[in-house]
Each structure stands twice: as C-alpha cells, then as structure tokens.
Amino acid sequence: MTFRAGLLLTLPLLAVAETAEMLAGVVQEHGDSGVIKVMRQPLPSPGPGEVQVQIAYAGVNFIDIYFREGTYASTLPLVPGLEGGVVQSAGPGAEVWLGRRVAFVHKGAGGAYAEFAIVPAARLVPLGSEVELRDAAAVLLQGLTAQYLVDDTIRLQRNDTVLVHAGAGGTGRLIIQVAKLRGLRVIATVSCKEKAAVAQAAGADEVIISDYTTFASEVLQMTQNKGVAAIYDGIGNMTFLQGFSCLQPRGGMVLFGASSGFPRSVNLDVLAKGSKSLVRPTLFDFIAQDAELRTRAAMVMGWVQAKQLKLQTTILPLSDAAEAQRRLQSRETTGKLLLEVRRPEASSEL
Template structure:
C-alpha cells in the first residue's frame, strides 16, 4: 500500500511517499481501507518532534473508510461496515489497522469525507464546550482562530447552544467567513488589541472562558481577556508553544484557571467515544453545524498539506484522498 512516512523529525520535507506492506489485523483489530484522511495540527507536532513519536512513523490519527478485514475476537464491526476513527497513528496511508472498539460506525447521510473532516475536530469541540467548561446560553466566549477547522465547528456549536461568540481571525476574508457562521463579534488579531476589544465588548468584565489553539502569539492577549476566575483553555500551538510563566500570573489576572486538555482524555471508554461521536453527528445531521472542507490533497501531496496548514493558508478542514 502507499503511505506517507517520516524517519526523522523536521519540516514538511521529511514526509516521504513510500510503499509499505498492507498490515494484517491482530486480535481485537480491524483493517480500514481509507476513503478520506483528516489532516490536523497535531500531525505537524508529531512531524516536528514537538510531541515525540517512535520513528519511523506514519502520521495521522483520523480517517474514514470501509472495514475490509477483522482480527480474532472482533464483534464490534464487520467487513463492509462504514466507519471512522480518531486517535493513534498510521492514517496517512491507503489502509490502517486499528482497535475495533475505537471505530465509530457512520450513520446514513454521513459520507467518508465528511466523517474524516469532522470526527476529531467535532469531538474536540464537544468535549471542550460541554465538559471542559459547560458553556451556558447567554455566556460570552472567546474563540481564537475561528476560521480554522476546530474554530469553525466551535463557533457554530456555541451559537447553537445560545452563547455569544467573540471570534479572532487573521484576515478580513476569514472575518467574513466567521460572521457567516454566526460569530457576534470578530477581531483581527494581527491588527487589533484582542484584550482591549474583548474588554470593550464585555463592558470591561472579560470572558468566563477562552479557547486558544494559537499558542505563543495569543497567550498574553488571552490571559488579559479573561474575567475574574475565568478559564483559559489552551489546546494548540499554531504559532509555537506557550512560553513558561510563573503561576502567580494566574493570581494577578484574577484567580484565573488554565487547562491543557486533549480529546483522548475525554473519550477513554467506548461509551464516552460513542456518546461524543453521536453528539457530533447529531449536530451535523440537524443542520446546526455546517462543515466546510476547504482543501483536499492527494495522499502523495501530504507535504503540501502541511505547508498550507502551518502557513495558516487553510480554511476549514483539510483532507488527504488516497
């Protein structure tokens, strides 16, 4: 099978198009023939070594397709089932073997491309806005990078539950997009003082929760945007990792909280995984969330996909098509 692999960490140039043996499922596993593969920022963190991985590595943890073989003892899925998964490695390939109990069956009306575009980002949103901080109707929330893959879903999800959304984006074009998605206020974070705008919008109070996937460039502005006892949800490093800081900064900002959640701590059991995925698919099928697949690449063009993602030249979800 064709796959993308890296044997050393570094820039997008370390991604190589290779021919690897098609894996055979071990007991408890199923082999999925991929129809679409999700491209996510975490893939770039693995490639650069920011998040250490075992080498050689076939990156990617999100894909959708059809079960074509099952290992001993598998009863959760069968050959021919339409499925998707999120987590682990090996998705940048034509096929992958994954634990069968981590597969999500796709409901009618959700095709492979849609599933690969939304599963990881959608469940991330579900976990963060329903469980990391249960956002309530009427609350004002700050969402950074609102035109990105998670940002678009999060903006729409928050609006669907009645929150007021302050969105930050990097260009007027992206500002127009997030306004269409329902954002109540849009800040161009490269041109405007984010914290000053948030304070103006909230009458000086700040927001009870801020979702920040950008990292280093937005860290100070996010801290300064929070209300007393506000929660800083840091979940990405698009501009680089957040620099070290003394915990006393949180006290000085108003007894603030800081959390660094990952989706996989919220879908530990099969029941949690199924519940989260069901909530995501319900939001999509009901029309409350619209998914934009902004760009697709051939599997062999994974390097170009990473260059576009890291250059912040993408809108919505990005896919590799084997």
C-alpha cells in the same frame, strides 16, 4: 481445525498481505513538512481486536504535525493521520466490523495517510448511512474537540461571552458553532478579512481581525470592559499571556493547542488577579473510555446529520500530503483540510 465465526473471511486478505503493497505518506525522520514522502509500503494485516480500514479520506490535523516534528513521541518511521473509510478485513474478535463504514480516532500517529490503516476495533465510530465518509473525516477529531471544550472544560451559562482564537480554522469554526448551539455569545479572532467572513458564516457574533498582538483591548471594548467568560486558545505562545487581560473574574483560559509554540512559562499571579483558571486539556483524556468516545461521536454526527454543523473542506490528493501539512502549519487554510486517499465509490462496501 476450528475457525471463529467470520475469521475465514479474513484469511485470503491475510495471506495476500505478506506480499501486497500500498501507497503511504511516510515520515522517516523528524523535521519540516518536506520529510513526508509518499512511497510504497507493505500492506498491513490486522491482529486480534484490530481491523484493516481502507482509507477514503484522512484528516490533516495539528496532531499529525506534532508527530512529524517529534513533539509527540512515536517510533520512526511513522504514517500519520486519522479519520475514515471502510473496514476490509478483521482480526479475531473484530469480525463484526467487516464491510462497515467507519471513522476512527485513537492515540498514536494514526496511519491514515495511506491506502489502508490498522485500527483497534474499540476505537471505531460506526457511521449511519446519512453521514458521508467525507463529512465524517471532516468532523470527527475536530468536532469531538469542539464538543468537549465547550461542554466540559469551563462551567458556562447561557448568554456568556467566549473568545475563540483562529475562528476560521477547522477547529475554530466548529468551536464557534458548538458554542452557538449552547447559547453563548462568540467573539472570534482571525488574521485577515477573508477569514473574518468564514468566522462570521460559522456564527461568530463579532470578529476581530488581528495579528494576535493587540486583541485584548478590542475584546474589552466589545464587552464594556467586562471581559469574556472563557478563551479557547489553540495558538499558544503568541496569544496566551495577553488573553488573561481580557478574561473576566472567575473566567477560564482553555489552552488546547499551540500552533505558535507552547508558552514558555506561566506566572500564577495572572490567575490570582480575578480568581481566573487555566486548563490544559487534551482530547484523549475525554474519550479515554470506548463508550465515552462513541457517546460524544454520536452527538457530533447527530449534529452533522441534522445539518446543525456547517462543514467546510479543502481536499488534496494523498500525493500532496507534505503540501497539506505545510499549508495547515502556515495557517493558510480555512475549515478542514482532507487528503483524498480513495474515492468512496471505489471502496467495497459489503
């Protein structure tokens, strides 16, 4: 029998995988955060073009909530989660990744709320030795989101003013920082004084403390009634329509998420007043090609390595997966929330 180079290294793990188990945060039915149960599951094995990643940290992101609630379609049971770890075994065609430190983002529920996840090798992002696994998990998904939102959704000029909702959240903090790297003036909204300090530390020029029902008048006051060139809105229903009243002519509304629910309807007349634009982008359309994913990721990781992005993380154990999602959805958190699955020093880095 002839083996492909590197395939023999995976055979012992593949054989053990038939009986071995791992801990995973499993969603067996759609519902609130309480449906996530941490339990033992069969250890998965990689197929052709796939790798098995020993997870160090799983990011807790709103996409996980959308899968849990059924907003995004997926087969149940599912294990949510993306972000980083060490490749422990590889299927045919992916042997080159064995032992490498990686982060990952791909369509689907993800599988990172677990000790091991199966990931398409094409969607792996290699990590340099200068980037810690914790930082990679804290920045990959939300950093990619911030980069494409600022650089590729609305045409902006240096010194333009933009509005970032939920500026103390994981994505909001990074949008602020990328916008400042691009020479933009940033107004951020937050819900309380403590979060205002977080947004200011991220680089926001002005911060509005608001219940998100009256922010437009303050934005207009801060801009001498000119309005802002772009709004980055991940809140949705609560903020969406009001935002158009503080967009300047030819400004753009970027609705990239909906933590308060998706807007029920859009009257196109709000766009006609001032020739405004509306974009409803999703990250996966901007990283659809593997090369594009890695180009954007290299930019984000370069910012991390150069310390141009300030990361703020809260770390909980995998056993608290349900609590982590509850905190994120209730907007109690600032910065990025991570689940520590396995300490990096306990991982086999070959």
